[in-house]
Amino acid sequence: MLWLSECLYCGEFVYHLSDGRLKCSVCHKKISKEKINKIITLIDAFAEDETARHTAKRLDLSYVSVQRNFHHFRLLAATISEREYQNIRHLSCEFEEYFYLEETKKQKQEAVFDAQNFLTFDYQNHIYTLLLPSLQKYKNQFLEDNVEGAYIETFKKFKRESRLIKVSKYDNNIVQFWHYFEEKIKPYKGIKNETFIYFLKEFEFKYNHTKQEVKELLIKEYFQA
Numbered sequence: 001m002l003w004l005s006e007c008l009y010c011g012e013f014v015y016h017l018s019d020g021r022l023k024c025s026v027c028h029k030k031i032s033k034e035k036i037n038k039i040i041t042l043i044d045a046f047a048e049d050e051t052a053r054h055t056a057k058r059l060d061l062s063y064v065s066v067q068r069n070f071h072h073f074r075l076l077a078a079t080i081s082e083r084e085y086q087n088i089r090h091l092s093c094e095f096e097e098y099f100y101l102e103e104t105k106k107q108k109q110e111a112v113f114d115a116q117n118f119l120t121f122d123y124q125n126h127i128y129t130l131l132l133p134s135l136q137k138y139k140n141q142f143l144e145d146n147v148e149g150a151y152i153e154t155f156k157k158f159k160r161e162s163r164l165i166k167v168s169k170y171d172n173n174i175v176q177f178w179h180y181f182e183e184k185i186k187p188y189k190g191i192k193n194e195t196f197i198y199f200l201k202e203f204e205f206k207y208n209h210t211k212q213e214v215k216e217l218l219i220k221e222y223f224q225a
């Protein structure tokens with residue numbers, strides 16, 4: 001394994017200390033082999049789309065700790081995604097708007113307020129997403145004012161129209177991403193509004209890369225950022 005001879009932080013040669021830790025000859029950082037092993041094993045599981053709960057059970061680790069690490073990986077994935085976007089944003093692109101709703105909420109009238117609305121850009125086969133503000137905070141106001149009916153009608157019409165455009169015009173990279181996202185997000189029921197963006201960015205990142213790349217990029221980002 002490479003990390004037994006090369007520093008994960010800077011790539012230089014590492015010494016093996018008698019207490020089982022590795023010490024870098026240049027940046028002098030010390031890290032235990034157990035810690036490296038644990039992080040790389042967790043990144044592996046994350047890259048394979050294993051849930052935190054399942055991973056914790058399989059590795060006999062605390063769920064809270066695995067969950068915390070996975071959340072950190074999602075932040076790293078979002079950081080890498082934003083950086084990649086900076087490198088491609090000058091390219092020409094197509095984009096489409098998407099409403100995501102959990103399966104169980106789809107039938108509800110007031111579902112519009114729970115929908116996650118995001119733009120999906122296709123920069124010559126590289127997907128980028130931009131989450132738009134949620135309507136949730138207006139939900140109570142609308143219900144109080146009794147005007148949600150008109151709003152829901154308009155929304156329904158819009159949804160139908162945009163679906164028609166999708167079906168007739170595309171089976172392109174953007175639509176493929178939506179299918180992929182709907183499939184991947186399924187195991188995560190009841191995601192809170194404020195954490196949705198991290199899952200969106202996680203799957204944007206994974207969609208743009210092979211599993212091997214996902215692992216390598218996350219390991220690099222984890223130790224070198």
Ligand SMILES: [Zn+2]
Pocket residue numbers: 007008009010011012024025026027028029
């Ligand atoms: Zn180093």
